[in-house]
Amino acid sequence: MRLVIARCSVDYAGKLTAHLPLALRLVLIKADGSVSVHADDRAYKPLNWMNPPCSLKEEPFDEGGAIARWTVTHGKSGERLILTVHEVLHDTSHELGLDPGLQKDGVEAHLQELLAEHITTLGDGYSLIRREYPTAIGPVDILCRDAAGRTVAVELKRRGEIDGVEQLTRYLELLNRDPLIAPVRGVFAAQEIKPQARVLAADRGIDCVTLDYDALRGIEHEGTLF
Structure with missing residues (x-):
């Protein structure tokens, strides 16, 4: 730099x-x-x-x-x-070297693990390619395929804000240069997504998914019949 x-x-x-x-x-x-x-x-x-x-x-x-x-x-x-x-x-x-990427806290790391295990939460027919998919600017949380076989990059946050959308945008710019997996579309997934982040994501063609942490863990909320 x-x-x-x-x-x-x-x-x-x-x-x-x-x-x-x-x-x-x-x-x-x-x-x-x-x-x-x-x-x-x-x-x-x-x-x-x-x-x-x-x-x-x-x-x-x-x-x-x-x-x-x-x-x-x-x-x-x-x-x-x-x-x-x-x-x-x-x-x-200054030579900074390869950055190891943002370290997830316990909840975000567990979200990644659970979503990878239950990847069809994103839609029927989804299949996992791998977690922590490596790139030159850091690992993508989850790389998967949708029902049509298209590559999807997923960025996970506890709270989804604009900086998370920007991070996913940078990953997509890089991933779409790789002819072996392009075209790659993005999914921004979080327990809570701020309205401004949703607007920015929609403008960049990125889908937003709100995750229920308890549902991914198989925990039913009190008062839930099904």
Whole structure:
């Protein structure tokens, strides 16, 4: 990962256009090719970004006090993120290595185990390929096939929020590059799914499934007749 603190302006050119005026910002350039621009607020959310596949071109640029222009071009859409750099205060690179992925707590780990055992909870005709399916950015909770034989990637959470949908989106982008299993669709499964996460999932073609932990364990709720 490369971390750059620079005084720069940022322009996004694509289906929409956006402009960030000159200011001091953090630029993250990751090993997967993604580039994101951050301010000193907004928690983890970038001001603007470009997801892979994309390429970064750095070139000198002497105009209006600038010293360089960085152009990030998306390999499929051709959209561009253009950083006009006026000053670089910090520029370092670090090799982080392969990330082991998010460690599930006891309930999430048990949910994964139970859903893998009762995979038809997702629908009749579903079959398990494997749990913890490995990818370059971490393991997918469950990889399975639906009744039509299509590959399905399942991301499990106790509480389903937007960051879980984003995580599954990244997995799907990677999995769909593999011709042996593509096309791969996504299922976001949780005991509770926030409305905002449902909206984002629907926008990205991801199905949402609410899981009953007790039902998966074979426990009937008090007052249940069947």
